[in-house]
Amino acid sequence: MNTFEVFKLYPIAIESAKGLELTDSEGKKYLDLYGGHGVISIGHSQPDYVKRITEQINKIGFYSNSVRIPFQEELAQKLQKISGYSDYKLFLVNSGAEANENALKLASFYTNRSKVIAFRKAFHGRTSLAVAVTDSPAIQAPINKTDKVLWAELNDIESVKAVMDNDVAAVIIEGIQGVGGVKIPTNDFLRQLRELCTQNGSLLIVDEIQCGYGRTGKFFYHQYSGVKADIISMAKGIANGFPVGAIMINPEIPAKFGMLGTTFGGNHLGCAAALATVEVMMRDNLVDNAAKMGEYLFGKLRGNKAIKDLRGKGLMVGIETVGDASEIRNKLLFDEHIFTGFSGGVNTIRLIPPLCITEKEIDRFVEAFDKVTQ
Numbered sequence: 197m198n199t200f201e202v203f204k205l206y207p208i209a210i211e212s213a214k215g216l217e218l219t220d221s222e223g224k225k226y227l228d229l230y231g232g233h234g235v236i237s238i239g240h241s242q243p244d245y246v247k248r249i250t251e252q253i254n255k256i257g258f259y260s261n262s263v264r265i266p267f268q269e270e271l272a273q274k275l276q277k278i279s280g281y282s283d284y285k286l287f288l289v290n291s292g293a294e295a296n297e298n299a300l301k302l303a304s305f306y307t308n309r310s311k312v313i314a315f316r317k318a319f320h321g322r323t324s325l326a327v328a329v330t331d332s333p334a335i336q337a338p339i340n341k342t343d344k345v346l347w348a349e350l351n352d353i354e355s356v357k358a359v360m361d362n363d364v365a366a367v368i369i370e371g372i373q374g375v376g377g378v379k380i381p382t383n384d385f386l387r388q389l390r391e392l393c394t395q396n397g398s399l400l401i402v403d404e405i406q407c408g409y410g411r412t413g414k415f416f417y418h419q420y421s422g423v424k425a426d427i428i429s430m431a432k433g434i435a436n437g438f439p440v441g442a443i444m445i446n447p448e449i450p451a452k453f454g455m456l457g458t459t460f461g462g463n464h465l466g467c468a469a470a471l472a473t474v475e476v477m478m479r480d481n482l483v484d485n486a487a488k489m490g491e492y493l494f495g496k497l498r499g500n501k502a503i504k505d506l507r508g509k510g511l512m513v514g515i516e517t518v519g520d521a522s523e524i525r526n527k528l529l530f531d532e533h534i535f536t537g538f539s540g541g542v543n544t545i546r547l548i549p550p551l552c553i554t555e556k557e558i559d560r561f562v563e564a565f566d567k568v569t570q
């Protein structure tokens with residue numbers, strides 16, 4: 197049997213990794229500024245993380261949500277502390293798409309409404325509801341196409357008002373659009389959106405799956421605007437590579453037995469991975485490090501003539517290039533041994549490195565970037 201080829205793959209097999217360093221099957225070493233789609237938050241094979249998971253699997257790896265799993269409560273407490281969302285509820289799942297799927301379904305249950313407003317260029321995942329609010333017809337199968345999703349333009353409140361009605365359960369927005377080109381909603385726009393949702397009785401769902409969990413220098417990007425979301429979706433960096441997703445839910449939204457559910461979500465091993473991740477983030481002040489290192493990186497990149505536009509915040513970085521971004525990325529990977537990401541549709545290199553990155557690693561990237569863009 198062969199694999200189902202849905203990804204364009206580099207001819208590289210990673211065999212081991214430590215911190216930001218990847219080693220391939222031929223012993224070649226790479227600097228990882230992509231973190232496998234922004235997943236590695238505290239560094240590859242971080243020792244406390246490895247120890248915690250190893251100890252946990254030796255006790256129990258999995259039991260389902262038919263019993264109390266105290267780790268879930270411990271994780272909720274820690275998330276409350278680090279995120280500042282003090283009274284919210286936590287529901288654990290296994291991926292980003294699943295987090296958004298549950299967020300949208302919950303909004304519909306709570307409001308008893310059936311429509312949702314999403315934004316052009318948004319990416320929210322590939323399961324049915326998540327892909328329906330993703331502005332990419334190519335990844336929507338006929339079964340996903342629906343008139344329940346209304347489209348608006350980022351940073352244009354009038355375009356949201358134009359489609360808002362009393363059947364809109366929620367507005368869903370990425371804290372920063374990742375796949376769409378590292379596009380940032382302004383603070384004013386987020387505040388206007390919050391106000392509009394409140395006036396209309398719709399929920400505000402912020403998808404922080406890629407830009408959240410400390411990446412931008414605040415725990416969630418939307419916190420720069422001071423707004424509070426009703427539901428926040430998370431995944432990627434939450435467990436440093438172990439598949440965990442989650443939503444945080446406004447306490448005014450009551451839970452009813454059976455309205456949401458999962459077999460694997462919140463299992464012992466997943467919680468151990470997420471707890472180790474958040475503990476290391478807190479102990480090593482990685483959210484502050486993301487802010488500082490982001491400023492350092494932006495400072496170093498400014499002035500490079502190959503850059504048309506530099507977007508982002510903290511360690512969510514979009515470098516729109518004058519020349520072909522894929523050529524630059526290939527040179528970075530094959531000549532300089534540096535992994536970077538891409539933002540589809542625009543000529544943008546996306547950097548979403550682990551939050552424990554150092555100035556030395558940034559210097560190495562900037563030197564290589566200057567060299568390949570000369």
Ligand SMILES: Cc1ncc(COP(=O)(O)O)c(C=O)c1O
Binds near residue numbers: 322403407
């Ligand atoms: C903003 C955003 N939302 C949702 C998802 C989907 O997450 P997953 O691939 O874990 O389902 C992604 C993945 O790239 C994402 O960037």
